[in-house]
Amino acid sequence: MKHVIVAHVDRSGNAQEVLRWAEREASLHGLQLRVVGDSPLEPPDGMKLLVVGTPGTNVGDFPCPVVFVPTVPCPESPFAEVTLGVNAREPAEAAVDFAFDTARARCVRLRAVHAWRFPSCAAELPFGVPEDDRGAWEDHEVQLLADVLRPWREKYPQVPVLEDVRLLPPAQALLQRSASAGLVVVGRRPGGAPGAVTQVLLRESLRPVAVVPA
Missing domain, CATH: 3.40.50.12370 (Rossmann fold)
Known part of the structure; x- marks a missing residue:
């Protein structure tokens, strides 16, 4: 199974920051980046890391690490x-x-x-x-x-x-x-x-x- 990093972008106002952070992380680890806008978010197979906005999607029980990117970093x-x-x-x-x-x-x-x-x-x-x-x-x-x-x-x-x-x-x-x-x-x-x-x-x-x- 191929691992991917997922960027969850929506209309919260910091979608560009979320995407930029996820792109950098995917490049550092040599992983594929997948951009999704689903709500509620359905984790794809092989998701190694999820990147969301803060405040972001309810991801309290996701099985992988979740990175919350602040609105005004x-x-x-x-x-x-x-x-x-x-x-x-x-x-x-x-x-x-x-x-x-x-x-x-x-x-x-x-x-x-x-x-x-x-x-x-x-x-x-x-x-x-x-x-x-x-x-x-x-x-x-x-x-x-x-x-x-x-x-x-x-x-x-x-x-x-x-x-x-x-x-x-x-x-x-x-x-x-x-x-x-x-x-x-x-x-x-x-x-x-x-x-x-x-x-x-x-x-x-x-x-x-x-x-x-x-």
């Missing part, structure tokens, strides 16, 4: 990095692999963003969190992220990786880091709609967002 540098949102405790492996493969195809850096928060016991400390405790907790988060990424660093040795551990809510961490990104990548649990973090990104990100199902 920021100008993108050809060397813009790929930003991956990864939960180091429950990594979405398909999203991690997609992000590494995209960075490889574009010859750019991958920034892996892992957001964390203080453990619940921190709220019981009478004088705030001591620096030694904060440092130890952060070192642990850094090690968790490094362990998660190690197999993909070995699989994609040509991809430079920046491990970015942030003491912030996940959506805020990703929005801050998306400013320098060409694409933001997040995972999606199987059989479900995008989660709360993804919904925030789709509303507020000025960069394309790839949602990758498990």
